[in-house]
Amino acid sequence: MKTIILYIALIGILFIGLLAILRLGEKIKAPQNVSGKWRIDAGFVNSIHNSCTPVYLPKKDPLVQIEQSGIHLTVYFNDPAKTELHGKLANDSMFFEQELNVKNDFQNLCGKKTKADLSAVIEKLPDNSYELIGTWSNPDCKESHSIEFNAVEIPKGKR
Amino acid sequence: MSILLLLIIQIAVIIITSRVIGFLFRKIHQPQVVGEMVAGIILGPSVLGWLFPGVSAFIFPAASLKFLNTLSQLGLLLFMFIVGLELDPKLLKGRGHAAVLISHVSIIFPFILGTILSLYLYPLLSNNSVTFTSFALFMGASMSITAFPVLARILSEKNLIKTRVGAVTIACAAVDDVTAWSILAIVIAIVRAGSGKMPAWLTIAGAVAFILMMIFVIRPIVAKLETYFKIRGNKITNDILGMVILLMLLSAWTTEWLGIHALFGAFFMGAMMPRNKGFLKPIIEKLNDITLVLLLPIFFALTGLNTSIGLISGGEMWFYLLLILTAAVAGKLGGAAISARISNLNWRESAGLGILMNTRGLMELIILSIGLQFGVISPALFAMMVMMALVTTFMTTPFFEWVYPNKLIRKEIAEADIEKQRYKILIPVSFPSSGPGLLKIASLISSSSSLKVYALHLIRASDISISNLADSNGLSQNIEALKPLIDLAGEKSIPVHPLSFATRSAANDIIQIADIKDVNLILMGWHNPILTESILSGTVNEVMQSAKTDVCVYLERQFNPYKNILVPFNEGVHDRGALELAHRIAVNTNGQVTLLHIIKPKNLPPVETDNQTLSDKIPQARGIEEFPGDNVKLEVVESDTPLDTAIEISKKNYDLVVVGLSETWGLEPSLFSKRHERLGRECPASLLILRKYVPES
Numbered sequence: 001m002k003t004i005i006l007y008i009a010l011i012g013i014l015f016i017g018l019l020a021i022l023r024l025g026e027k028i029k030a031p032q033n034v035s036g037k038w039r040i041d042a043g044f045v046n047s048i049h050n051s052c053t054p055v056y057l058p059k060k061d062p063l064v065q066i067e068q069s070g071i072h073l074t075v076y077f078n079d080p081a082k083t084e085l086h087g088k089l090a091n092d093s094m095f096f097e098q099e100l101n102v103k104n105d106f107q108n109l110c111g112k113k114t115k116a117d118l119s120a121v122i123e124k125l126p127d128n129s130y131e132l133i134g135t136w137s138n139p140d141c142k143e144s145h146s147i148e149f150n151a152v153e154i155p156k157g158k159r
Numbered sequence: 160m161s162i163l164l165l166l167i168i169q170i171a172v173i174i175i176t177s178r179v180i181g182f183l184f185r186k187i188h189q190p191q192v193v194g195e196m197v198a199g200i201i202l203g204p205s206v207l208g209w210l211f212p213g214v215s216a217f218i219f220p221a222a223s224l225k226f227l228n229t230l231s232q233l234g235l236l237l238f239m240f241i242v243g244l245e246l247d248p249k250l251l252k253g254r255g256h257a258a259v260l261i262s263h264v265s266i267i268f269p270f271i272l273g274t275i276l277s278l279y280l281y282p283l284l285s286n287n288s289v290t291f292t293s294f295a296l297f298m299g300a301s302m303s304i305t306a307f308p309v310l311a312r313i314l315s316e317k318n319l320i321k322t323r324v325g326a327v328t329i330a331c332a333a334v335d336d337v338t339a340w341s342i343l344a345i346v347i348a349i350v351r352a353g354s355g356k357m358p359a360w361l362t363i364a365g366a367v368a369f370i371l372m373m374i375f376v377i378r379p380i381v382a383k384l385e386t387y388f389k390i391r392g393n394k395i396t397n398d399i400l401g402m403v404i405l406l407m408l409l410s411a412w413t414t415e416w417l418g419i420h421a422l423f424g425a426f427f428m429g430a431m432m433p434r435n436k437g438f439l440k441p442i443i444e445k446l447n448d449i450t451l452v453l454l455l456p457i458f459f460a461l462t463g464l465n466t467s468i469g470l471i472s473g474g475e476m477w478f479y480l481l482l483i484l485t486a487a488v489a490g491k492l493g494g495a496a497i498s499a500r501i502s503n504l505n506w507r508e509s510a511g512l513g514i515l516m517n518t519r520g521l522m523e524l525i526i527l528s529i530g531l532q533f534g535v536i537s538p539a540l541f542a543m544m545v546m547m548a549l550v551t552t553f554m555t556t557p558f559f560e561w562v563y564p565n566k567l568i569r570k571e572i573a574e575a576d577i578e579k580q581r582y583k584i585l586i587p588v589s590f591p592s593s594g595p596g597l598l599k600i601a602s603l604i605s606s607s608s609s610l611k612v613y614a615l616h617l618i619r620a621s622d623i624s625i626s627n628l629a630d631s632n633g634l635s636q637n638i639e640a641l642k643p644l645i646d647l648a649g650e651k652s653i654p655v656h657p658l659s660f661a662t663r664s665a666a667n668d669i670i671q672i673a674d675i676k677d678v679n680l681i682l683m684g685w686h687n688p689i690l691t692e693s694i695l696s697g698t699v700n701e702v703m704q705s706a707k708t709d710v711c712v713y714l715e716r717q718f719n720p721y722k723n724i725l726v727p728f729n730e731g732v733h734d735r736g737a738l739e740l741a742h743r744i745a746v747n748t749n750g751q752v753t754l755l756h757i758i759k760p761k762n763l764p765p766v767e768t769d770n771q772t773l774s775d776k777i778p779q780a781r782g783i784e785e786f787p788g789d790n791v792k793l794e795v796v797e798s799d800t801p802l803d804t805a806i807e808i809s810k811k812n813y814d815l816v817v818v819g820l821s822e823t824w825g826l827e828p829s830l831f832s833k834r835h836e837r838l839g840r841e842c843p844a845s846l847l848i849l850r851k852y853v854p855e856s
Contacts, residue, residue: 006501007256007260010260010264010267010498011264011267014264014267014268014270014271015267017271018267018270018271018274018299021271021275021278021295022274022291022295022296024278025274025281025291025292026291026292028278028281028282028291029282029287030281030282030285030286030287030289030291030294031282031285031286032286032287033286033287034286035286035288067538068286068537069284069470069537069538069539070280070281070282070283070284070286070537070539070540071282071283071284072283072284072470072476072539074470086472
């Protein structure tokens with residue numbers, strides 16, 4: 001009898017607690033889902049070849065894959081070197097800052113390891129899909145200039 | 160390279176790595192499974208992919224993983240089926256309430272902590288494609304799991320099953336398994352409903368219908384497999400094995416179709432199989448080899464391939480991991496330990512139980528894989544949870560050894576062995592005056608040093624009046640009924656455990672207590688019936704009919720040391736039991752047993768020789784162990800009326816008659832006639848009537 005009363009008391013109280021937590025949690029907002037594949041604009045593909053931190057994206061189907069763990073993001077470009085950047089999401093903006101190993105010396109004006117910055121804003125398009133609009137820059141490299149970055153979300157069904 | 164060639168290379172690499180790492184972990188006293196989990200991580204991007212990206216890309220190209228995934232899913236189905244097969248309801252015997260309490264608290268405690276932690280982690284490690292409810296429920300479920308198979312292996316390796324902590328832990332883990340998978344089925348239904356595939360209520364209703372169908376329709380059908388197994392000479396033929404696997408697949412398909420994951424169906428079908436060990440053991444052995452050696456390491460490798468420890472980078476991420484670990488350990492270990500303490504285990508046992516229940520192992524990885532597959536947990540969170548599973552599994556053995564040193568385990572096992580050898584007698588006592596007599600005969604059945612007595616006084620619910628309830632000394636009054644017995648036990652140094660409570664059905668409670676305490680014998684007094692002339696009626700009859708242990712009814716005429724004991728012997732299991740019981744008493748009183756064998760006239764056995772055994776002399780006694788010493792004497796008498804003869808002979812100088820329950824002696828309780836009481840009424844000696852328990856199998 002003692003065990004049954006204890007059982008009902010403990011489990012009952014904890015169960016009510018669980019319901020309260022779930023209720024409370026409904027008010028919490030999670031970051032926007034940006035995970036998945038995005039098709040990169042051709043202009044960026046051409047310009048990034050000539051940056052301090054060149055990324056040799058394919059002319060056909062240049063893609064960036066975003067792996068999301070909440071506000072923590074990793075982007076993977078589909079270049080042969082499989083360039084990846086780690087960054088964060090804050091509201092509707094994402095920021096990546098990473099030192100990249102640069103292999104082709106003749107292009108590199110700022111040393112073997114150069115910092116690359118990518119920042120973008122998520123914008124909703126009229127067809128309810130999303131677009132990333134931002135810039136790619138190499139802050140350590142005085143000769144370089146910012147490159148415009150645009151990518152359009154590939155709907156999940158078409159990936 | 161062709162897919163088959165690649166697959167062969169992949170499997171070979173996986174098996175070699177898992178066996179080698181598993182072996183190394185066994186060397187440091189860790190379960191093989193921890194090594195296999197680590198082997199999976201070594202093969203993934205965290206080690207192989209980081210150190211040798213080229214080799215990793217060659218052996219495990221992304222496109223090829225779907226084939227490995229198929230094999231690993233099949234492995235998981237078989238594994239969960241085996242877990243279901245290994246579920247043993249007998250584990251709960253005598254500790255059902257405590258096991259359910261400890262297990263459920265140790266589930267809901269980490270579950271709650273997991274959901275509280277979700278309030279913090281949800282905005283940091285999830286996204287708006289996952290609802291908070293799904294995220295929190297999944298976090299809760301994955302925090303609360305216990306790895307029953309790993310636990311069972313640790314307990315059996317350390318021989319802990321014999322100890323109290325081991326026995327309670329394995330019972331709790333069994334309850335944990337069923338509960339956790341039921342919770343997971345509900346969580347999956349809610350998660351899938353969140354993604355708009357099927358309403359949660361429909362999935363849950365489907366799951367309930369599935370469970371009812373399995374219990375009331377499929378289970379009786381599946382039971383016929385056992386009959387077929389017996390017809391085939393107790394052998395698991397390939398046909399039977401094929402049938403069993405087919406049933407498992409069908410069940411898995413149904414639950415997957417219902418939206419509660421195929422693994423649940425595989426597990427449930429395992430639990431529905433007949434509980435005959437002779438049937439289950441060969442199936443488990445046949446399936447275990449291929450599952451544990453080939454298929455599960457593939458699952459570990461795939462988990463490792465999905466685990467990128469690199470994602471846990473920076474102080475912030477390591478802080479999240481620390482929080483997860485703290486919540487998991489505090490919830491599971493703490494919850495299990497506190498509830499065990501409440502259930503009357505001491506602090507050391509409670510801590511040991513908590514540490515064991517904190518083992519998550521493979522079960523955790525299975526849940527996490529489901530979470531990742533449904534997109535409920537993100538890759539970084541997945542990596543953190545895998546780390547948590549590894550750490551909690553890894554810490555089990557050293558922490559347990561710290562709390563429970565081997566020396567102490569050995570001591571407890573020795574004590575448990577002594578306890579097991581004790582002869583346990585349950586004595587239901589109605590009146591204070593009947594207790595001492597019953598204790599005296601109990602002390603003759605087994606010597607004081609190896610005897611343990613449970614003295615039970617039941618109060619009929621209808622006898623409890625308001626004035627009784629108001630009496631603050633009510634409990635001590637109950638014990639008062641046992642006082643003469645307890646006093647005598649004190650004099651004789653017999654360990655007695657007094658029990659007393661209100662009852663609605665005395666017979667049921669006596670039977671249950673006997674089962675829980677695992678007694679060897681229920682010893683009941685013989686009272687003059689008030690409403691009926693039948694002596695073996697009412698509570699005595701019900702206990703004799705249903706108790707799963709031997710039952711003895713004692714009528715004391717005059718207590719002597721019982722040196723001359725008569726055993727009327729015809730045939731049958733009860734008569735044999737009576738002979739054994741009489742022999743036990745004779746050994747303790749240094750007395751003589753006369754085995755009275757009454758045969759039809761002109762049916763005398765062949766002439767005896769000195770070196771004949773008892774079963775040579777009386778074919779009906781075949782199977783009775785030969786008694787050492789010279790205290791069993793055979794007397795063969797010719798008679799057409801064995802009962803009259805037995806009563807007549809009992810009037811000679813015998814002070815105790817021990818008789819088995821049978822029609823021959825007019826004691827079969829189904830016969831409500833005057834004959835029924837003749838032995839009791841006319842025999843001048845004290846009388847012990849034995850009903851021997853014969854297990855159904």
